[in-house]
C-alpha cells in the first residue's frame with residue numbers, strides 16, 4: 571500500500587467464525603473493513619467445538635491462538651463400544667502435541683466467537699443487516715444501502731446466496747445422509763473420560779471442557795428434515811440412554827432447550843474456484859464438509875489467515891490477482907479435506923454386524939500396535955502453516 575493512499579476497502583458478508591476471522595485479519599492487514607451480519611447478535615450456534623493444531627496456527631495470525639490454547643485440559647481420547655469397552659485408548663493427546671506442536675483443543679463455541687470478536691474494532695460490524703446481493707465488481711447491496719468495495723469476502727455459510735449467484739450452474743451442497751445433535755451440559759461432576767463411542771450406524775461423543783461442562787455430540791442416519799415427535803433430548807435418550815456410563819447421566823443433566831439438531835450437508839462437487847472477480851468465498855460458503863474430522867471451522871480459519879496474509883501490503887487494484895492466488899492456495903487443500911471427512915464418516919455409519927466387528931477389530935489393533943500410523947494419517951491436515959510472507 572503506498573503511503574498516503576486511501577486504505578483499500580473490504581466488505582465481509584456474515585459474522586460466523588469465518589467472517590469474524592476475516593474481519594480481524596483484514597483489519598490487522600490495514601484494510602478498511604465493514605462486516606454485515608443478518609442476525610441481531612453474535613450468539614453462537616453449536617455448543618462446543620474442537621480446534622486442531624492447523625486451526626490454532628491460523629488463529630495465531632489474528633493473535634487469538636493463545637486465548638484458545640488456555641482451554642487445553644490434556645486428556646486422553648479413545649474410542650469405545652456402546653457397552654463401554656475401549657477399542658482404542660492411547661496418549662494420543664501427548665503424541666499429537668509432540669508431533670504437531672499443539673493438542674486438539676475443545677472449547678465452547680462462544681469462547682472462540684468472543685476471542686475473534688475481541689479482535690474486530692467497534693463499528694466494523696453491522697448486525698441485523700442482510701446483504702441482498704454482491705457482484706463480481708465489488709458492488710454490494712444491503713438492507714442499509716449500497717457500498718462499493720475493492721474486496722468482498724462471502725462468509726455467508728452453508729446456504730451461501732453469494733455462492734449460488736457466482737456459480738449458478740453448480741449443484742450446491744447435498745445432504746450427507748445423517749443428522750447431528752449437539753449439547754452442552756451444566757457443570758458435571760467428573761471424572762468424565764473423553765471418548766467417541768461407535769455403535770451400529772451411530773456415534774456419541776463425550777468431550778469434557780476446561781470449565782467443568784461437557785460437550786456431547788451424536789450422529790445417526792435419518793431422513794432429511796426429520797425431527798423427533800416430542801423433543802430432541804427425548805430422542806437422544808431413546809437412542810443412546812442405554813449406552814455406557816456416563817452417557818445416560820450426561821443426558822439426564824441436560825435440558826431439551828440445550829439440544830441442537832442439524833442435518834449435515836457437504837459440497838460433494840467442488841467449486842471450480844474460490845473466487846470470482848473481486849469476491850472471495852470463505853468457510854462453509856466455499857467448502858461445507860461433514861463434521862467427522864472436526865475441520866469445518868479450522869478450514870474457515872485457514873482461509874481467513876491466508877486471505878489476511880495475501881492482503882497485507884496490497885492496494886485495491888491488486889485484488890483480482892490476489893484472489894487468483896487465494897484459489898490456488900486453498901481450493902485443492904479444502905477439496906481434499908471435504909473428501910477425507912466424508913470417508914472418515916463412512917465407517918461410523920456401518921450397521922451390519924460383520925462390518926462392525928471388522929471395524930472394531932481394526933480400531934483395537936490400531937490402538938495397540940500403530941498409534942503413530944494414525945497420527946501420520948492426520949499429518950496432511952494438521953501439518954499446515956500459514957504463508958509467512960505475502961507471496962507476490
Ligand SMILES: Cc1cc2nc3c(=O)[nH]c(=O)nc-3n(C[C@H](O)[C@H](O)[C@H](O)COP(=O)(O)OP(=O)(O)OC[C@H]3O[C@@H](n4cnc5c(N)ncnc54)[C@H](O)[C@@H]3O)c2cc1C
Pocket residue numbers: 583584585586587588589606607608609616618619620621625699700701702725726727728731750751752787832834852853854855861863864865866867868869870
Ligand atoms: C455437528 C457439527 C459439529 C462440528 N464440529 C466442528 C469441530 O469440532 N471443529 C471444526 O473445526 N468444525 C466443526 N464443525 C463445522 C463448523 O461449525 C463450520 O464449518 C463453521 O462454523 C463454519 O463457519 P462459517 O463462518 O463459514 O459459517 P457460519 O457459521 O454458517 O456463518 C455464516 C454467517 O453468515 C450469516 N449470513 C448468511 N447470509 C447472510 C447475508 N445475506 N447477509 C448477512 N449475513 C448473512 C449467517 O447469519 C451466519 O452468521 C461442525 C459442524 C457441525 C454441523
